[in-house]
Amino acid sequence: DTGVSQNPRHKITKRGQNVTFRCDPISEHNRxxxxxxxxxxxxxxxxxxxxxxxxxxxxxxxDRFSAERPKGSFSTLEIQRTEQGDSAMxxxxxxxxxxxxxxxxxxxxxxLVL
Amino acid sequence: GIQVEQSPPDxxxxxxxxxxxxxxxxxxxxxxxxxxxxxxxxxxxxxxIPSGTKQNGRLSATTVATERxxxxxxxxxxxxxxxxxxxxxxxxxxxxxxGNLIFGKGTKLSVKP
Numbered sequence: 001d002t003g004v005s006q007n008p009r010h011k012i013t014k015r016g017q018n019v020t021f022r023c024d025p026i027s028e029h030n031r032x033x034x035x036x037x038x039x040x041x042x043x044x045x046x047x048x049x050x051x052x053x054x055x056x057x058x059x060x061x062x063d064r065f066s067a068e069r070p071k072g073s074f075s076t077l078e079i080q081r082t083e084q085g086d087s088a089m090x091x092x093x094x095x096x097x098x099x100x101x102x103x104x105x106x107x108x109x110x111x112l113v114l
Numbered sequence: 115g116i117q118v119e120q121s122p123p124d125x126x127x128x129x130x131x132x133x134x135x136x137x138x139x140x141x142x143x144x145x146x147x148x149x150x151x152x153x154x155x156x157x158x159x160x161x162x163i164p165s166g167t168k169q170n171g172r173l174s175a176t177t178v179a180t181e182r183x184x185x186x187x188x189x190x191x192x193x194x195x196x197x198x199x200x201x202x203x204x205x206x207x208x209x210x211x212x213g214n215l216i217f218g219k220g221t222k223l224s225v226k227p
Contacts, residue, residue, distance in 0.1 A: 006141075033214065033215075035214075035215075037155075040219075041219060042118075042200050042202070042217030042218055042219050042220055043200075043215075043217050045214030045215065045216070048214060049212070056214065058214070075215075089155055091157065093157075093215075101145060101204075102147065102159060102162040103147065103151070103215060104159060105149075105156070105159075106154065106158035107156050108155050108156070109155070110155070
């Protein structure tokens, strides 16, 4: 069990560019979540997948954001036409559907939009 | 939606002291987790505790679901306990599926040597 991994760990981009982040969950986990955290705040939910199906999306997830989880394994989060307000830590978590659904978090991708 | 409030927002302790962190939530929950976020941003699971009491070394947690609060106890604090402690809850949505965690704003703990 290597835990949840995320790449890249840091990303600096210019406003208007597109960025893509990757999350690899714990191998047997069928649920995968994306959260966003800004300075001084707790993480805020963006979206989650059960296997390859995207089951829930927050209203925070504007139409510039898209997430995929092909084949129910790794997931990607893409932000198109980035804005300075997108600067944040993007966190991925995974869990195993069952009676005690502890969510395990990855180290995050820190995005800075200039 | 459900509200999650943590107190105190900031806490400074001398090494060796004990502390209690509180989490109040405004509705029934299916899941409650406590996390420690280290200075590098990594969220580390401490407890999955929708009800009852659990202990792990110097840390213990109690959730009283009927009164909608949870407490995290840290005994004999160490400098490595410094960081932000988050409480997060999950509720059942109208569709019946379980999903996202809703986080409080955290308690920032600083343990001085």
